[in-house]
Amino acid sequence: MKTEITISELVKLMNVSVHQIRYFEEKGVLEPAYTDNNQYRMYGVKQIYQLAQILLLRKLGVPVHAIKECMTSFSTDQYRQLLHRSLWEVEAELLRLTDLRQFIKKVLHEQHTFSSQPDQYQIKRKDTTYLARWMEMDMTAKLTAKLLAEQPKRIPYLFESDVHHIFDGSDTIALCAETQAPGDISLPAGDYLCMQRLVEEEHELEPMMEEFCDYAVAQSYVITGPLILIEKSYLSLFSENKLHYELQAMISRTPNSEGGSQS
Template identity: 55%
Template sequence: MKNDITISSLAKIMQVSVHQIRYFEEKGILQPAYIDNNNQYRMYGMDQIYRLSHILLLRRLGVPVSSIKDCFDTFSSEQYEQLLHTSLLETNQEIARLQALQRLISKVLHEQQDFHAHSKPYQLKRQMPVHLKCWLAKEEQTKLHARLLAEQAAPIPDLFESDIYYLYDQTSTLRLCTKMAEPGDLALSSGDYLSSQIQVLEEDELDQCIEQFYGYAAAQAYVIDGPLILIEKSYLSLFSHNKLHYELLIRVEAGLPAEQGGE
C-alpha cells in the first residue's frame, strides 16, 4: 500500500489535471485502486498508470471518451490495429496539409520581401523554364469575372493562392494559366526577361503600365522575343490595402548586358 500514489501524484506523473482524472472516473473508464480508510484519498498503483496511459493514447487517436469503455471491453487486437492505421492515415493527411500551408506562408513572405527589395521599376533577370497549365482562354478585352470562373469544367486549384499567369499572344486571345511542376499545356522558355513589379488599384490601370513597359523596352533597344506575360500575385494584396500586385515579364534577345536593365 505504501507504493501507491495519490491522485495529485498521478496527475503530475501523467501530465494531466486532477480534474481530467476525476472526469475519466465519472465516465467509468478509470477507477482508483482503493480509497484510503484514514483520509479518504483515492490511491493509484501501476495498473491505473497503465490504464490512464491507454486512455490518453486513445484520446490522441481521436476516440471519444464515451467510446473508450467499449474499446477496453470489446476491441480485439485487429480492431486496435485498424484504429491505429486509420489514425496514421489521418495524421499523414494533416501533416501534408500543414506542409502545404508552410510552403504557402514562406512563398507569400518571400514574394513580399522580393517586391520591396526591387527599388528600380525595371529589371533584367534570368528566367528558368516554367511549365504552365492553361485553364481558360478568353478575348483579350474580356475582364475576368466570377461567372467565367464558375463555368470552367474543372475548378482551378488553390485559386489566388498561386501565381496566375496571363499570356498575351499575337492574337486577341488571353490565356489564364498556373504553374506546374511537370510539363503541361504551355512552357515559358529560359532566357533573359525584362521584369517590372507593379501595384494598381483598378485593373484599368494595367493598360497604362503595359504601355510604359513596352516603351521602356523600346527605349533600351531590347529585341522582344515572345508574348507578354502578366503574373498576378493576389495574395500580396494583404499588405497593400487591396491594391492588385502584378509582375510584367517579356523575353528579350539573349546576350544583353545585365547593366542595361534596372534603370
C-alpha cells in the same frame, strides 16, 4: 502504508489536469482503485496504466465515447488498423505542414524581393516554365466572381498560387497555373524583362502594359514572346486593397542595348 496515490499526485505523474481525469471517470473509461474514508479518490498502478492507454488512444484520434470499447474488446488486428489509419493521418498532416512551410517561405521571399529591389524593371534569367490552362476570357471581358464560379476546372488554393495571364496577341487571354510537368503552355528559358507593381483597379493594367512595352523599345529590347501578367494575390497581405502583379516578357537584345540589372 498506502501504495495508491491521490488524484493530485496522479495529475503530476501523468501531466494531465484534474478536469481530464474527472471527465474520463464521468464517461466511464477510468475508475479509481477505491475511495478512502476522507472521500479521496485513490489510484494504483493499474489505473496509471489504464490512464496511459486512454491518453494514447486520444492521441490516435479515438473519441472518448469509443475508448471503453477499444480497451475491452479490440483485437490485435483492430489495433493495427487503428495505428495504420493514425499513421496515414499523421503523414497527411506532415505533407500539409511541409506545403504550408514552403508557401510561407515563398511569400516572405517574394515580399522581400519586391520591397528591396531598387529598380521596378529587372532582367531575370528564367528556366523553362510549364503552365496548365485554367480558363480563357475575351480581351474586353472583366473578371467577375460569377465567371470564376462557373469554371469547370478548379485550382486548389487558387489565390495562394501565381496566376499567369497570357497575352499572345489574340482576342483572348489565357489564365494559367504553374505546373511541374509539361502542360498546355511552355515558356522557354531565357532572359525576361520584368516589372512589378501594386494595382488597385483593373483598368490600371492596360496602361501598365503599354508603359512596359514602351520601356522595352526605349532600351532596344525586342519582345520575343507573349506578355505574361502574373497575379500574386497572396502579397495583398502587405498592401491593403491592392493586388500585386509582375509583368514579364522574353526579350532578345539588339547590338545597341545597354542591358539591365540581373536578378
